Amino acid sequence: MExxxxxxxxxxxxxxxxxxxxxxxxxxLTGAKDFLSLAxxxxxxxxxxxxxxxxELNLPDGSKLAAxxxxxxxxxxxxxxxxxxxxxxxxxxxxxxxxxQILALRKLGFRTAAPIAVGWRQVGNKICSFVMSAEIFxxxxxxxFWAASNDTKRRNFIPQLADLTRRFHQTGFIHxxxxxxxxxxxxxxxxxxLTLIDLQRVLGPCKFRTRWLVKDFGSMLFALxxxxxxxxxxLRFFKLYKGKQRLGATEKKFLRKSMKRxxxxxxxxxxxxxxDSE
Numbered sequence: 001m002e003x004x005x006x007x008x009x010x011x012x013x014x015x016x017x018x019x020x021x022x023x024x025x026x027x028x029l030t031g032a033k034d035f036l037s038l039a040x041x042x043x044x045x046x047x048x049x050x051x052x053x054x055x056e057l058n059l060p061d062g063s064k065l066a067a068x069x070x071x072x073x074x075x076x077x078x079x080x081x082x083x084x085x086x087x088x089x090x091x092x093x094x095x096x097x098x099x100x101q102i103l104a105l106r107k108l109g110f111r112t113a114a115p116i117a118v119g120w121r122q123v124g125n126k127i128c129s130f131v132m133s134a135e136i137f138x139x140x141x142x143x144x145f146w147a148a149s150n151d152t153k154r155r156n157f158i159p160q161l162a163d164l165t166r167r168f169h170q171t172g173f174i175h176x177x178x179x180x181x182x183x184x185x186x187x188x189x190x191x192x193x194l195t196l197i198d199l200q201r202v203l204g205p206c207k208f209r210t211r212w213l214v215k216d217f218g219s220m221l222f223a224l225x226x227x228x229x230x231x232x233x234x235l236r237f238f239k240l241y242k243g244k245q246r247l248g249a250t251e252k253k254f255l256r257k258s259m260k261r262x263x264x265x266x267x268x269x270x271x272x273x274x275x276d277s278e
Contacts, residue, residue, distance in 0.1 A: 011121065011122040012031065012032040012033065012119060012120060012121035012122065013032065013119055013120060014031050014032045014035075014117065014118075014119035015099070015117065015118050015119065016116070016117040017114075017115055017116055017117070020116045020117065023057055023059065023065065024057070024116070024117060026058060026060065027057050027058055029117070031119070032119035032120060032121040032128075032129075032130070033121055035069065035071075035117065035119060035130045035132065036071060036119075036121060036128050036130055038055065038069065040055065041053035041054055041055035041056075041069065042054045042055075044068070049072060049073050049074075050070065050071070050072045050073075050094070050200075051070070051071050052068055052069070052070045052071075053068070053069050053071075054066065054067075054068055054135070055067055055068075055069050065134065066134070066135035067116055067132050067133065067134050067135060068113070068132065068133055068134075068135060069130060069131075069132045070095065070098070070130060070131050070132075070133075070200075071095075071128065071129070071130045072093070072094045072095050072128070072129050072130070072200070073126050073127070073128055073129075074093055074094070074126065074127045074129065075125060075126055075127075076122070076125050076126065076127060093120055093127060093129045094129070094200035094201070095118055095119075095120060095129035095130055095131040095200065096118060096120065096129065096131075097199075097200055097201070097202070098118075098131050098198075098199045098200040098202070099115060099118035099131050101173075101199040101202040101204075102115045102133070102199055103115065104204075104205070105173070105196065105199070105202075108171055110164075110167070110168070110196060111193060111194065111195040111196065112133075112195060112196050112197070112199065113133035113134055113135070113136055113195065113197055114133060114134040115131070115132075115133050116132040116133055116134060117130075117131075117132045118130065118131045118132070131200075136184050136186065136195050136197075137186070138186045138187075138188070139184035139185060139186035139193070139195060140184065140185060140186075141180065141181045141183070141184060141185075142161075142179075142180030142181060142182075142183040142184070142185055142223070142227075143180045143181050143223075143227060145157070145185040146180065146227045146228075146229075147227070154229075154233070156192065157185070157192060158233060158236055158237050158240065159240050160192050160194055161183070161194065161220075161237065162237050162238075162240035162241040163240070164183070164194050164196075165178075165216075165217065165220060165241050166240075166241050166242075166243070168196070169208075169213050169216065169217075171204070171205060172204045172205030172206050172207060172208070173202055173203065173204030173205060174202070174203050174204060174208055174212050174213065174215070174216050175196070175199070175201070175202055175216055175219075176201040176202065176203065176215075176216070177198060177201055177219070178216040178217075178219045178220050178223075179219055179220065179222075179223040180220070180223040180224070180227060181223070182196065182197050182198045183195065183196060183197070184197055210254065211257075213254075214254060214257045214258050214261055215261060217238075217241065217254075217258045217261075218257070218258040218259070218260070218261025218262045218264075218265070219261070219262075219265065220237075221234055221237075221238075221258055221259065221261070221262040222261070222262035222265040222266065224237065225262060225266070238251075238255055238258070242254075
């Protein structure tokens, strides 16, 4: 359970996982302002309103803990910035949503990056927020894994990707940015471990209409197509996702809609996190 810490005088809040509290204290990270003003590290992703950096925290034994610090900005609609943070404003924070989804998914048995801390601070009519998570040791993005793998590894990867996708949807979640770049893959003892990342837009748990599932699944089909997966591989992925060898009318309709979604994604300018912007 995370521990809540507060910096009320400057309209900020800060939550930390207890096992990391002493490490953060030793690195002089004791409030939201400290995280948001932290310098250094390597920028690994940058887009309007959101920047992610890889940083290293000092450990007592002299070693380093690699972590990712994602900072976001959210403009408060008038007149909320006069009133300070509200529950509605908090719910609009990508950082806080990612934190909550990480905790919820880990409780359900999904692999995510280990959460370290989250917080936010109001500056004028903006809320500046952050979420910090530990580096996933020995893992690479799904795109990099696919590109570096032979046919056997790729064949073994597809059932696990289908299983992850099916469980994610059946548990009542949608990703909204469901691409190979947002799944990290690690090979451990001849087994593949798939980890979900970039969960700031994830919604759930809820019972979503089919069109939301189609958007997620179609996005992954698009990613597989951009990675060079053959049509037979895509069909196998879909059959494993549905758990059926023979497709009925309902499954075929879902697949057609998903393929149409993938086709549409090919025709528009890629957003950050999609294949062409890796």
